[in-house]
Amino acid sequence: MSETTAKTWMPSFHVLGPLLALIVLIILGASINSNFLSYGNVTNVLARSAFIxxxxxxxTFVITAGGIDLSVGSMAAFVAGVMILVMNALIPSIGVTVPVVLLGMLTALVAGFIAGWVNGVLIATVKIEAFIVTLGTMGIYRSLVTWLADGGTLSLDFDLRGLYRPVYYDGLLGVSWPIIVFALVAILGELAMRHLPFGRHCGAIGANEQVAKYSAINVQRTRIATYVLLGMLVGLATIMYVPRLGSASASTGVLWELEAIAAVIIGGTALKGGYGRVWGTVVGVLILSLIDNILNLASIVSPYLNGTIQGVIVILAVVLQRGKKTDG
Amino acid sequence: MLRRSVLAGVALAGTLAAAPLAAQDAQEYTIGVAIPSATHGFMGGLNFHAQDTIKRLEGVYPQLTFVLATAGNAGKMVNDIEDMVATRDIDALVVLPFESEPLTSPVKAVADAGIWVTVVDRGLSQPGIEDLYVAGDNPGFGRVAGEYFVDNLESGSKIVILRGIPTTLDNERVEAFEAALDGSGIEILDKQHGNWNRDDAFNVMQDYLSKYPEIDAVWASDDDMAVGVMEAIAQAGRTEEMWVVGGAGMKQIIKRIMDGDPQLPVNVTYPPAQISTAIEMTALGLVSQTPVSGRMIIGSQLVTPENAEQFYFPDSPF
Structure with a gap:
């Protein structure tokens, strides 16, 4: 395994690739529109990046452990739908009060936990391919939310919305809550990946499951834990998402799974597992949001071509960091 | 199982209530209905009205059987239609093509087999295949909104547009809107795609607000997008500065127009209940000698606080 020796110098290039792309995008944005670096725009972009x-x-943890989860977008929509239904149902008994919102948040976390656990057990215990399991649950959650909403939109009670709204729009010292939560999740994620046994176990399982098993790592439990963690983070993202528009429908969270996976890969995590970089993922998410933002602010090209430009930038960002890695 | 017992119940009720009708025309007919699945608000409303109409017609005409299939993509819709012809022996097909091009030849094959074809909303790419065409008025949808902007804004006013998913339907609407604005002196600052999606529209509107210090009005061109747009405007604290016109008549928006919300002065209809028109006319053509072939375009109307009540359907999910 020459990989260990290679890794000592490779990270610098890994870190630099996506970071460079991000810096180029920021310079580009600032030169196109003077409002790009304004407080309002920066807050908008960061807050909107928070969900993904x-x-x-x-x-990042799921992929590092050699898995994949295609269900997160549908799961977010489903959790949002359940959360809205629960909160609306509680109003007659508890009224429009803070406990209703807290119970709604708890619902989201519990629903995310269960959804993630189902994925994890089917993959790690029943041993079905992660791609197939999560492709299945993706369809299930999407159709469940459509069914719950009767094909339309589930809307949070208007008064309760007023109470819950600050969770997306307000913040601490001018930094809105979604940004704070995103930052905390990223910092804790980085710590867990680098310094906790859990993070190292994920890497070990992703690199070689057999070796990990012989090294006394509980592969099954760790694998389930990655999906449960992801499910609960989907619940957390939903907690920040629902107060924004106060609604969930079949079109909520469409393609979030691909955006999340793309952000992870742009950030330098290996799609086949074994190596994860949480900070890279954060950079990847910011790159994806900035592309959209810049295209809207610039309107230089036909909006029909937005997808093309996104695609080119995503591929370029990965090419940059993979430049010297392919031989490995 | 449930469906069978419901059918049995309807048939029983039918023998009592519609006995004269059955005596008149004992021949039984099967009508296939193929529509896109309820992936967004408008299609949710359309699915609701389709099911509602089918239930009503099964009660009125016991000799009619309906096969309803919803599809999430064009390929599935083609399969659905082939299954209907092969296994259910349909006498008429009501179809809202998922996409025009891929559905044209399968629907043509159905028509060539002598089955009555009703096409709804999205036309096929080859003319003359369908017996009946029922659709909303897309250019009218843009024109009616555009005329309202011209009547209510001064020359030199600045507006922004949110477009839907890039389609011919969206192009027709936006072109007609721009044509209506021609010569009025109203300046269109920008038009980006919000994809008929609340979240996308929220993001696009946030960026418009960062980019343009002065906006007098927004044509959101769809009520789902209007919801996202209004939230972005509220966040920026610019609610007083501009008004918003959506479209398609979502019940929550219609309610706010009824209540005289200054930010939402009017709406333009593009009724999802057009599927009801199509199914009803197809059924009428089968069970009676009423001529129903041709083209039926359902006009887009301006919803104002005065007439909003007649466009308000509290039971519909849309």
Missing amino acids: GIIAVGM
């Missing part, structure tokens, strides 16, 4: 960002941190 929180999920992508969890996805």
Whole structure:
């Protein structure tokens, strides 16, 4: 295994690739529109990145352990739907009060926990391919939310929304809550990945499951834990998402799974597992949001071509960091 | 199982209530209905009205059987239609093509087999296949909104547009809107795609607000997008500065127009209940000699606080 020797110098390039892309995007944005670096725009972009960002941190662990989860977008929509239904149902008995919001948040975390646990058990214990399990649950959650909403939109009670709204729009010292939560999740995720046994176990399982098993790592439990963690982070992201528009429908969270996976890979985590980088994931999420933001602010090209530009930048960002890695 | 017992119940009720009708025309017919699945608000409303109409017609005409299939993509819809012809022996097909191009030849094959074809909303790419065409008025949808902007804004006013998913339907609407604005002196600052999605519209509107210090009005062109747009405006604290016109008549938006919300002065209809028109007319053509072939375009109307009540459907999910 020459990989260990290679790794001592490779990280610098790994870190630099996506970071460079991010810096180039920021310079580009600032030169296109003077409002790009304004407080309002920066807050908007960071807050809107928070949903995908929180999920992508969890996805980093799943992918590092050699798994994948395609269900997170549908899961977010389903959790949001359940959360709204529960809160609306509680109003007659408890009224429009803070406990209703707290119970709603608890519902989201519990629903995320259960959803993640189901994925994890089917993959790690029943031993079905992660791709197939989560492709299945992706369809299940998506159709469940459509069914719950009767094909329409589930809306949070108007008065309760007023009470819950500050969770997305307000903040501490001018930094809005979604940004704070995203930052905390990223810092804790980085610590867990680098300094906790859990993070190292994920890497070991992703690199070689057999070796990990012989090294006395409880592969099954760790694998389930990655999906449970991801599920709960989906719940957390939903807690920040629902107060924004106060609604959930079949079109909520469409393609979030691909954005989260893309952010993880752009950030330098290996898609086949074994190596994860939480900070890289954060950079990846910011790159994806900035591309959208800059395209909206610039309107230089036909909006029909937005997807093309996104695609080119995503591929370029990965090419940059993979430049010297392919031989490995 | 449930469906069978419901059918039996309807059939029983039918023998009592519609006995004269059955005597008149004992021949039984099967009508296939293929529509896109309820992936967003408008299609949710359309699915609701389709099921509602089918339930009503099964009660009125016991000799009619309906096969309803919803599809999430064009390929599934083609399979659904082939299954209906092969296994259910349908006498008429009501279809809202998921996409025009891929559905054209499968639907043509159905028409060539002598089955009545009703096409709804999205036309096929080859003319003359369908017996009946029922649709909303897309250019009218843009024109009616555009005329409202011209009547209520001064020359030199600045507006922004949110477009839907890039489709011919969206192009027709936006072109008609821009044509209506021609010569009015109203300046269109920007038009980006919000994809008929609340979250996308929220993001696009946030960016418009960062980019443009002065915006007098927003054509959100859809009520789902209007919801996201209004939230972004509220966040920026610019609610007083501009008003918003959505479209398609979502019940929550219609309610706010009824209540005289200054930020939402009007709406333009594009009724999801057009599927009801199509199914009803198809059924009528089968059970009676009423001529129903041709083209039926359902006009887009301006919803104002005065007439909003007649467009308000509290039971519909949309």
